[in-house]
Amino acid sequence: MTRDADGGRLPTAYLVPGSSSFTEFLSAHAPSLLPSGRGLPAGAAIDAPHGTTIVSLTYDGGVVMAGDRRATMGNLIANRDMDKVFATDEFSLVGIAGTAGLAIELVKLFQVELEHYEKIEGALMSLEGKANRLASMIRGNLGMAMQGLAVVPLFAGFDPAAGTGRIFSYDVTGGCYEEHDHHSVGSGSLFARGALKKLYRRSGTVDDAVRCAVEALYDAADDDSATGGPDVGRRIWPSVGIVDDSGARFLLDDEIAPVVDAIIAARVNNPGGAR
Template sequence: MQESTANKVAANATSSFTEHLQRDRPELLPFNRPGQGGATAAAPPQVPHATTIVAMSYSGGVLMAGDRRATMGNVIASRHIEKVFPADRYSVLGIAGTAGIAIDLTRLFQVELEHYEKIEGTLLSLEGKANRLGAMIRGNLPLALQGLAVVPLFAGFDTSAGVGRLFSYDVTGGRYEEHEHHTVGSGSVFARGALKKLWRPNLSAEEAVSVAIEALFDAADDDSATGGPDTVRRLWPVVYTVDSTGTRRVAEEQLAAASLSVIEARTVAGREA
């Protein structure tokens, strides 16, 4: 009997935590909760939305940054939300779209990667991580059709190739590898315009931080759903870098200095205009 039980457990074992939940406890998945399924619902509820995320490559790694504002219609729902998270030791995830579902999917993705490492005894490849995230986004498609979409950015350091890589997605889970830089969210058009002018190959990590803040500043200038650096409340973007040493959250002091430098330069330019 013990051998039969062990065989059963082995047969049911999977390196995917999401597959495990889908099989045994599907109601715990963010996109399978009661009242959240089906595409026939009326207007989507008013819920907080998170924007804007920028990401770019730099010499030796990748950087991802997000502003701190969440909106609900014409109301600022939060000035303190965080939209960029470490997925594991060598990757980061930025979220745009319906904030609650996006944060739940982020947590599930973090557990997915941790579960894989425990079962397999090794890290999942960066390509594998990107594919698994796409499958999770695809699972949220019924809610996306109701207006509750989640559109992430994913970036990490590919330890096998020794380079940083960046991936974008659509609401169907389609995965696209981006080169140089990319943005998502309501302010993405304005941030992308800034990145086209400011980004260049082989930026240092410090230069990349300044470019990200400039891009978010431009997005906030034209998009009411994006919050720029807030010197009164001392609120700065959330910024992560990923290189061969792993993920690192950029310190508040460095972000404050870079943000104030951008504001001062634009103030001087405005006076001279």
């Protein structure tokens, strides 16, 4: 912050009462700092890295979200170990699909948005409130999406009122839809969703849900070149996050590796599908 005619005091904009939304504050006083505030020149195009695939499913008492680690740029692999699943606050997760750089920037802004609300209001935002706030941020990115820089995340969290996990999906216009039991987004979502339909069990434990999520990503990678399967040689495993009444946490590589090894071992002589 520069010291100017105000004698080093905060600008007036910081002292005027307003809403608890940090994004609305930026929109009014520094719109160029928003992800959507830096549009492309007319007719310009960018070949930026894209991230896929994200899956999420509920279990009795919480929700699991997992994502592969590959980012692609056209027919090239831009990154092999990209993290696509993030904790947005103590009780929620978001997984990104679409233009990677823009998506990560939007997630960081969403994290600040929720933290800002908590500090101003002195309470956590409701899960539906978080989902709707993310929808408004995606809607603000519509101009960039029309130029090919789309972000389509998957949001999930634990709802203390219901005592269970809930999942929300989006479209590029900011439409927000609650999904039941499981959902997937990204280029490999068609194949992952087919696997989830066959493997998912409502009565399953958290371990069952983790196995189901990793296996769905395995199936997606089998048919979608943009989705990265478990990289045994480099020991790169999917990112797996869990949210329940104790909060959000991520599984360590040492916890995911046995799940991956079991899936691969079970498919040695029965990989599934034609060669």
